[in-house]
Amino acid sequence: MSRTRWGKSVPASSSSPEQELGARSTTTLNGAQRQVPIAPVLRPTGRNNGLSEGLVLLSRGQITDLEAAERFRILRAQMERRALEAGPQQVVAVTSAVPSEGKSVVSVNLARAFGTDPRGKTLLIDCDLRKPNVHRFFNQMQSPGLSDVLVAGKSIRSVLRSVEPGLDLITAGSPVIDSSRAIEQPGTGLMLEELKKHYQYIVLDCPPALFCSEPLHLSHLASSSLIVARSWRTEKKLVKDAVGLLGKKAIAGIVLNECNDTVSQYGYYGYYGYDRQAIAKAKATRARRPKVRSAEQREKKRSFSFFRRKGPQAAPSAPIKSESAALGKSE
Numbered sequence: 001m002s003r004t005r006w007g008k009s010v011p012a013s014s015s016s017p018e019q020e021l022g023a024r025s026t027t028t029l030n031g032a033q034r035q036v037p038i039a040p041v042l043r044p045t046g047r048n049n050g051l052s053e054g055l056v057l058l059s060r061g062q063i064t065d066l067e068a069a070e071r072f073r074i075l076r077a078q079m080e081r082r083a084l085e086a087g088p089q090q091v092v093a094v095t096s097a098v099p100s101e102g103k104s105v106v107s108v109n110l111a112r113a114f115g116t117d118p119r120g121k122t123l124l125i126d127c128d129l130r131k132p133n134v135h136r137f138f139n140q141m142q143s144p145g146l147s148d149v150l151v152a153g154k155s156i157r158s159v160l161r162s163v164e165p166g167l168d169l170i171t172a173g174s175p176v177i178d179s180s181r182a183i184e185q186p187g188t189g190l191m192l193e194e195l196k197k198h199y200q201y202i203v204l205d206c207p208p209a210l211f212c213s214e215p216l217h218l219s220h221l222a223s224s225s226l227i228v229a230r231s232w233r234t235e236k237k238l239v240k241d242a243v244g245l246l247g248k249k250a251i252a253g254i255v256l257n258e259c260n261d262t263v264s265q266y267g268y269y270g271y272y273g274y275d276r277q278a279i280a281k282a283k284a285t286r287a288r289r290p291k292v293r294s295a296e297q298r299e300k301k302r303s304f305s306f307f308r309r310k311g312p313q314a315a316p317s318a319p320i321k322s323e324s325a326a327l328g329k330s331e
Contacts, residue, residue, distance in 0.1 A: 079224075
């Protein structure tokens with residue numbers, strides 16, 4: 001005998017409904033004692049990979065930073081929102097304008113945030129065949145990997161590695177002579193089309209856009225692209241050049257790395273209000289900042305201060321000469 005639960009037909013359990021509800025407590029109602037079932041403790045249904053506890057992976061280890069971990073979860077939510085507006089965002093390419101911007105950190109932890117979704121699995125692919133780095137985050141060997149599939153003809157299944165619950169990894173693989181030619185061949189698109197059938201999200205860690213040609217090809221294969229830039233270091237012109245190279249329509253957004261906002265610093269977990277002391281300090285700094293005036297404004301202020309101190313003075317009148325004196329002098 002079967003019964004329906006949450007829209008699915010499941011076999012009937014031999015346990016009683018009282019046992020399924022859990023423990024029961026005894027209470028007194030109108031002078032009579034009755035047993036009331038205690039509601040069971042609800043547990044989260046998503047996969048736990050430590051990101052909810054603030055565990056952020058780096059290439060040389062890991063750190064515990066609740067605010068940074070929450071930023072990656074917010075980024076995942078924004079990508080899912082974009083999927084509702086602009087269509088499915090199944091393949092996400094992550095790149096940067098120049099090297100050392102932190103794109104691999106964003107790729108790895110964004111893929112981990114996607115991996116917590118219980119609806120499907122996530123795949124992370126290291127497409128930077130020039131300077132591969134993703135395998136170090138999970139203490140994995142570099143080969144076999146992507147280059148072995150595209151160049152040596154190995155099967156995709158032979159290079160897949162399960163690194164976390166809900167997250168699989170394909171490393172860069174063995175070194176190749178011409179990485180651009182390996183990525184830009186038709187086999188890359190065919191491989192991604194096959195992987196889309198088995199994964200809900202695919203994250204591509206790409207090389208820098210202004211230094212390599214691979215991101216231009218991968219951005220056409222991806223649903224959208226993210227550009228990572230280090231705040232207060234990366235020049236705005238470089239980011240604009242990267243956006244122009246990849247195309248504005250393909251860019252989902254710019255991710256600022258190492259961004260410290262001194263005005264609106266959030267409290268614990270970023271939800272419990274602003275830091276009022278930081279805001280007051282920023283306002284005081286702006287108040288003490290000297291105002292820049294032009295030479296004309298400075299001259300007007302100087303003249304106004306002079307007259308306000310000494311008061312307006314009438315100009316001395318010229319002496320009036322009589323007509324007779326003037327005629328006698330002329331004679």
